[in-house]
Amino acid sequence: MNFDQILAAVGGFGKYQKILYVWICLPNVLLAFHMMVSIFSGATPPHLCQDSLDPEVHNGTFDYTPLILNSSAADSCSWSQKALRDNRSPPLQCVHGWVYSKDTFLSTTVTEWDLVCDSAHFNNVGSSIYMFGLLVGSLVFGSLADRYGRRFVMLLSIALQSVFGVAVAFAPNFIVYVILRFVVGSTVSGVIINAFVLxxxxxxxxxxxxxxxxxxxxxxxGYMLIAGIAYLIRDWRKLQLAISAPGFLLIFYIWVVPKSARWLLANNRKDEAIALLRKAALVNGRVLPPTLQMEKCEIGSQRRHTALDLVRTPQMRKQAFILFYLWFVNVMVYYGLSLGVSRLGTNLYLTQLVFGLVEIPARSIVLFVLPLSRRLSQGGFLAIGGLACLCMLAVPADQQNVLTGLAMVGKFGITASFAIIYVYTAEIFPTVLRQTGMGVSSMFARIGGVLAPMINMVHNHSPNTPLVIFGAGPLLGAVLALMLPETADRPLPDTVEDVENWDTRSPTSASRCV
Known part of the structure; x- marks a missing residue:
């Protein structure tokens, strides 16, 4: 009996697993809040230099909103009364700060710390630092999970995320805000990869x-809900508090979330694994095979593995590098399109909602195609996402509806590909390196996340460059995906040797109980 056969005997997808899925899904809703909140909390509303306004504006008796909404970008960042009058004098830089339209947002990080014009790049830098936090978290929490277990690291990440998420709402300045968001980003990686692997x-x-x-x-x-929450809460501090405080409600996870029996066996903790399997069998209405209690079950060797084991052997190395690139390009394009939603020129809340709705059919179709082939599904959806982005290059800038439609198609393809890469990666990496592999893959993914805001920043100077990058990257990934092994209906590999002998090993060669 290998572990997959034992799991099937106790109920491989029974009541026990379904309850577990409820527990691992709830934190993912909160993750989406933290990932997408900057679209609203860091939004830049229409603004105008105070120096360019009439004196009566400053006493609060004059409604300056129409002036702001009708101002051009040049008027917003520099002004000259004489230049505005005769259009000849060079504009002067704004000295006394800006006033902002409160038509959509009461307060954002941009309006609070004046992150506009010469300081506008700090907004994108803040997003990149947050994504860098995800990168660090994937390394730290991925490695810790292989050593201390998926459950422990997931619970630790949820706790840290709640504490530092609430702290963000009280940040006294932009530097502290960025540092706290960096920590929150690192915990997001800790939750997402451990919940999935568990x-x-x-x-x-x-x-x-x-x-x-x-x-x-x-x-x-969560992607869709954040649009509604942000619509109701227009102050960024209150919004940050609203998405972070619910994390404290998950304290009961200490008593309900189980450890991974497969990980326990891989770490020679057989008694704990058998106890968990017995509990799962009881909940599922099954009976644990009685002979199992007397058997010595092992998953591979008991030596400690490190990230270097991902590249020591030829097949493992080839597959790891391809997966690293696929993670990189998926996240880069996914967040590049998601964070660039404000450039589409349509209602921000509605577009965010529709972008979230697109994820439902994208993930649903994956349920139908993934059982047929992991490899072809991965490559096909990457190609759809890349081609949609390249097609946007041929659409005039004033055709906002067409651009939005193509962006939706691109988001559809990348979302489906993103859903597949999690499954595919977990099936390719062996148990002894699965969490480490997921962690390193997530590190490369977060490099893509760090670059996404910077690539979007290039749009102001070269509007076509981001689309070329977001289009060509997935197409290359589609070709590389075809070089990976097919894992549909195959047992999970447990050792590096299983990966190296993928084509020759039998379906029952891994996780053998003797």
Missing amino acids: GTEWTCTKRRMLAGIITDYAFGL
């Missing part, structure tokens, strides 16, 4: 793809 390792072969897809549904739900 679900995967408790699910039987035929249903394990659901661990990735169902948690992605939860993320998509």
